[in-house]
């Protein structure tokens with residue numbers, strides 16, 4: 001099929017099938033991240049998910065056998081453009097499609113791929129990430145959670161922290177220590193297991209914004225079949241790092257043009273200059289505020305153009321170390337833009353609850369607080385700078 005025909009057919013299909021409410025900006029609480037423990041509020045989002053999954057377009061570049069559509073890079077770009085043309089929402093998000101699935105595609109056995117990928121593509125299973133521990137965040141390779149070899153299974157004991165969505169997840173992918181006698185990077189393995197396994201418990205952690213997006217997760221003699229090891233024993237470090245590249249590219253909206261990402265979520269209902277006029281009535285006479293708004297808009301535009309160029313220039317479909325640059329720039333932009341909104345709104349931007357504030361003011365206040373974590377999640381900015389120095393610029397250790 002020529003690219004032109006593909007575009008025409010895609011456009012027709014989307015025009016016919018995309019529900020009206022899915023052609024609007026993402027509304028918090030309507031996202032679908034897979035699984036059945038946390039349901040999105042809009043039933044049409046599930047219709048949209050089912051239709052897109054049937055086409056293989058929740059994970060368009062994955063092979064058809066594993067629930068994708070097997071699109072090449074050009075077709076994928078066309079699909080993204082056509083989705084953007086009608087302002088369509090992404091049908092499915094979450095760690096399964098953005099982080100774990102791509103990693104499993106690279107390292108999994110055929111049986112593991114068949115077990116997990118189609119269910120991820122249909123949005124049936126939610127995954128969470130068991131990496132960080134109380135004593136192992138930036139220095140992840142110091143992790144202590146053990147998986148002892150017990151013949152046909154591993155026995156896991158230990159705990160993880162900051163496990164996003166663990167209370168809603170069906171499965172976890174996890175880094176565990178399988179050999180304590182080797183140097184720390186060489187004794188780590190990558191396991192997958194069902195969160196319903198006996199001995200797994202989660203305890204939500206409440207954030208400064210009042211939400212509980214992540215948990216402490218405890219493992220008490222959790223049995224995991226040997227078939228749930230990804231890659232070879234003690235080779236989990238390189239797989240775990242590869243997954244982080246997918247995570248960072250997802251956070252930086254590089255991989256899939258994700259329209260539910262941070263850049264979308266922080267958009268106010270009005271343009272910043274209009275917002276300034278309605279709150280202060282004085283933007284025209286306030287050069288410093290005008291400068292801040294123009295600078296913010298220019299930074300966003302530069303970011304999006306650079307992102308587009310990087311995607312077009314990239315010879316591989318998978319993200320590399322340069323992803324860290326986008327992650328840092330985006331995290332800083334998002335935090336600064338929310339500070340700017342707060343500056344414009346003044347005390348109206350600091351509402352926690354009550355009729356004196358609009359819904360947008362209340363939402364943005366909590367988002368402003370939540371966004372403080374964006375330069376920590378997925379590896380802090382300082383760690384990204386280390387990666388950029390070593391792996392992108394080739395500077396010595």
Ligand SMILES: Cc1cc2nc3c(=O)[nH]c(=O)nc-3n(C[C@H](O)[C@H](O)[C@H](O)COP(=O)(O)OP(=O)(O)OC[C@H]3O[C@@H](n4cnc5c(N)ncnc54)[C@H](O)[C@@H]3O)c2cc1C
Nearest residue numbers: 129130131132137138162163164373376377378379380382
């Ligand atoms: C919103 C959010 C979601 C998260 N979700 C998950 C999840 O789902 N699963 C999961 O496993 N983890 C998750 N995390 C944890 C996250 O990966 C860690 O918080 C992060 O890696 C930092 O580790 P830490 O908190 O232990 O801080 P530390 O490693 O203790 O770092 C403290 C400070 O020291 C700095 N620092 C540390 N080492 C260096 C160095 N070598 N050079 C320069 N500076 C350094 C850091 O930049 C930071 O400022 C999440 C975190 C957040 C905020």
